[in-house]
Each structure stands twice: as C-alpha cells, then as structure tokens.
Amino acid sequence: xxxxxxxxxxxxxxxxxxxxxxxxxxxxxxxxxxxxxxxxxxxxxxxxxxxxxxxxxxxxxxxxxxxxxxxxxxxxxxxxxxxxxxxxxxxxxxxxxxxxxxxxxxxxxxxxxxxxxx
Amino acid sequence: xxxxxxxxxxxxxxxxxxxxxxxxxxxxxxxxxxxxxxxxxxxxxxxxxxxxxxxxxxxxxxxxxxxxxxxxxxxxxxxxxxxxxxxxxxxxxxxxxxxxxxxxxxxxxxxxxxxxxxxxxxxxxxxxxxxxxxxxxxxxxxxxxxxxxx
Ligand SMILES: Nc1ncnc2c1ncn2[C@@H]1O[C@H](COP(=O)(O)OP(=O)(O)OP(=O)(O)O)[C@@H](O)[C@H]1O
Ligand SMILES: [Mg+2]
Numbered sequence: 001x002x003x004x005x006x007x008x009x010x011x012x013x014x015x016x017x018x019x020x021x022x023x024x025x026x027x028x029x030x031x032x033x034x035x036x037x038x039x040x041x042x043x044x045x046x047x048x049x050x051x052x053x054x055x056x057x058x059x060x061x062x063x064x065x066x067x068x069x070x071x072x073x074x075x076x077x078x079x080x081x082x083x084x085x086x087x088x089x090x091x092x093x094x095x096x097x098x099x100x101x102x103x104x105x106x107x108x109x110x111x112x113x114x115x116x117x118x
Numbered sequence: 119x120x121x122x123x124x125x126x127x128x129x130x131x132x133x134x135x136x137x138x139x140x141x142x143x144x145x146x147x148x149x150x151x152x153x154x155x156x157x158x159x160x161x162x163x164x165x166x167x168x169x170x171x172x173x174x175x176x177x178x179x180x181x182x183x184x185x186x187x188x189x190x191x192x193x194x195x196x197x198x199x200x201x202x203x204x205x206x207x208x209x210x211x212x213x214x215x216x217x218x219x220x221x222x223x224x225x226x227x228x229x230x231x232x233x234x235x236x237x238x239x240x241x242x243x244x245x246x247x248x249x250x251x252x253x254x255x256x257x258x259x260x261x262x263x264x265x266x267x268x
Contacts, residue, residue, distance in 0.1 A: 026147040027179070058150060058168065060175040061236050069231070089168035096169070097239035098224065 007032045010040060016048040016117050017041070018110075022055045025063050034070045041079050048117040049074055052110060054085030064099045071103030080105065084113040123250040126258035127209055134191040134207070140181045149178040149190040153206065160194050160202045162265055169243040170204055170263055176236040177208035177259055183229060185212020185257065202265040211256035218249045 007029055011018040017040055023029060037049055051067070053059070059067075071081040084107035086094075094101070107113035131137045135156060138149040153174035157167040174190060181188035188210025195203040220226050222241065227234030237259070241247040244261040251257040 024147055027143050057154075058171050058175055060172050060179070061233050061239060062179055062231075065231060065233050089165040092165050093168050093172045093243065096242050097172070097235060098242075099233070099235065099239070 005036065007036055010036075012044060012046070013114070014118075015044075015046050016050055016114070017044065017046040018050045018052065020052040020055075025056060025059070027062060030063050030066045034066055034073075037070055038073055038077070041074055041077050046079060048080040048082060050082045050084060050107075050110070050113045050117065051104075052085050052113075053083060053090075054087065056090065057087070059086075059090050059094060059099075061097065061099065064094065064101055068102045068104070071101075075103060080117060082107050082113045082116050084109055120252060120255075123252050123255060123258060126207065126250050126260060127211065127256055129191070129207060129209070131189075131191060134193045136192045138178070138190045138192075139187070140178050140189060140210075141187050143182060146175060146178040146182055150175040152190075153192055153204070156192050156194055157204050157263075160196075160204055160265055162204070162263075166263065166266060170206075173240045173243045173261060173263075174206055174208075176240050177206065177261070180236055180257075180259075181208060181210045181212070185210035188212065188256075198264070200264045201267075203262050205262040206260070208259045208261075209256065210258075214253040214255055214257055215249070215251040216253055218251055222249075 074081045081104050083104040105116050136152045150171045154171040157170040178190050191207045193205050221237050224238045225234045244263045246262045248260045
C-alpha cells in the first residue's frame with residue numbers, strides 16, 4: 001500500500017502489526033483505517049493486529065461498529081485483533097452505552113497485548 | 119407533541135453559546151469538539167466531558183445520516199438549581215421518526231451498518247433526554263447534563 005494512502009502509520013513487530021492511533025477518529029478516517037488494515041494484513045500476512053487507542057478520546061457507536069467489523073474481517077483472514085490502551089473515561093462511556101467491542105481481544109497495555117499475540 | 123416539536127424547531131440560536139451546522143461528515147467531529155470544550159469550561163470531570171462529547175457525536179451523526187442537514191446548539195447554564203449544566207439541542211427538518219418509543223429500544227435501526235444504540239446510549243449518558251419528532255416535519259432531541267461534585 002502506498003505510503004500516502006495510509007491514514008495511520010503502522011509498525012511491524014515480527015508478524016504482528018502495531019497500529020498506534022494518534023488522530024481523531026471521524027467517520028471517514030475510521031473507514032479508511034479499515035481499508036488500510038485489511039490491505040496490510042493481506043500484503044504482509046501478519047497474524048495479529050494491535051490497535052493502540054491510548055490517544056483516542058471518543059469512541060461512539062459508529063466507530064465501535066466499524067472497528068468490530070474490521071476485527072471480524074481480520075478474523076476471517078486468519079488474523080487476530082487486539083485493542084489496547086482504552087482510556088478510563090472512554091471505557092466508562094462504552095460500558096454505560098452497553099457497547100462491547102466485539103471481535104477484539106482487550107489488553108491493558110502494549111506489553112499485555114504482545115503477550116496475547118505470542 | 120406537535121406543538122412541542124414546533125416550539126423546539128423554532129428555538130432561537132441566539133440563546134446558545136455555540137451553533138454547529140451539520141452539513142458535512144466533518145461537522146460531526148466539530149460538534150463533538152465544541153461540546154467537549156464547553157463541558158470542560160464548566161469544570162466537568164474528564165469522564166463526564168467524554169460522555170457529553172460522545173452523546174453529541176451520536177446526535178450529530180443521526181442528523182447527518184437521516185436528515186442530511188440540521189444543527190447542534192449548545193449552551194452552558196450556571197444558574198440551574200441542580201448546579202452548572204450543559205444543554206444540547208439537536209434539530210433537523212428531516213424525515214422525522216415514526217415511533218420514538220421504538221428508537222429508544224436498544225438495537226432498533228433502519229441503517230444497515232449500525233448497532234442501533236445511538237439514542238438509547240445518549241439517554242443513558244445524559245441526565246435528561248427528550249425527543250420530539252413528526253414524520254415529514256423533523257426531529258429535535260434535547261439533552262442535558264449537570265456537573266457532578268467529585
Ligand atoms: N434525526 C433523525 N431523523 C430521522 N430519523 C432518525 C433520526 N435520528 C434517529 N433516527 C431513526 O432512529 C433510529 C435509531 O437511531 P439510533 O441513533 O438509536 O441508532 P442508529 O443511528 O440506527 O445506529 P447507531 O447510532 O448505533 O449507529 C435510526 O435508525 C433512524 O431510523
Ligand atoms: Mg445513531
């Protein structure tokens with residue numbers, strides 16, 4: 001995938017793809033992120049994607065829907081998805097809305113995420 | 119219900135601190151950002167700032183998705199009896215909602231890529247939530263949240 005088409009820079013660690021999200025997730029961005037991740041999974045044959053959402057301040061129903069959909073697609077491509085670093089206020093809001101990030105393994109931090117992958 | 123909807127649709131923009139017109143997808147993020155800022159100015163906790171921003175994100179997206187255009191109006195109220203309060207009105211003259219009771223049930227959606235938890239979620243995140251809507255006229259959702267002492 002051409003560098004300019006990437007919404008988020010990714011880092012490969014072994015056969016895992018680390019995705020630190022450091023931008024505001026608006027609708028277009030989250031959709032482009034989905035496309036990017038699926039392409040990178042295929043291109044690099046990674047077996048796990050780790051989404052680091054430490055910097056993300058709002059996750060609403062549509063964002064969580066799209067992220068879960070991405071996890072489901074990745075699963076069908078033989079790839080695990082881990083989400084890590086959900087901030088306490090975001091976790092509280094998701095819990096109150098009854099949103100479960102389906103399809104994701106959830107990790108406390110990056111180290112925990114790597115542990116889940118290997 | 120009809121009178122209420124008219125009244126809310128005609129509410130004056132001048133009574134609000136911020137008015138965000140929703141016409142493009144980017145406006146959803148702008149509305150969310152403005153809500154966050156006002157909640158912060160009122161001294162809301164980080165958890166409550168996030169809840170208000172998330173609720174506004176849901177309301178703005180519904181306008182964009184179902185009515186195409188509309189507006190989000192936000193104001194700070196310091197003198198409310200319950201303490202400092204943030205009030206949000208999301209108004210559109212779109213297709214309207216057939217059954218408000220039904221959309222407040224979790225999982226109801228007319229959109230194919232959705233969880234159908236936007237409005238039920240908003241109701242849980244905020245202290246007050248009122249929906250007035252009529253098919254063919256439009257929809258107004260009015261919500262508010264008080265500052266918690268912590
Ligand atoms: N402003 C509006 N105008 C017309 N119809 C609306 C409006 N807001 C919501 N609706 C209707 O109410 C339904 C439920 O809305 P709600 O926000 O709860 O869920 P959703 O938008 O379908 O999915 P989600 O918010 O979880 O992505 C929508 O599918 C739509 O049919
Ligand atoms: Mg919605």
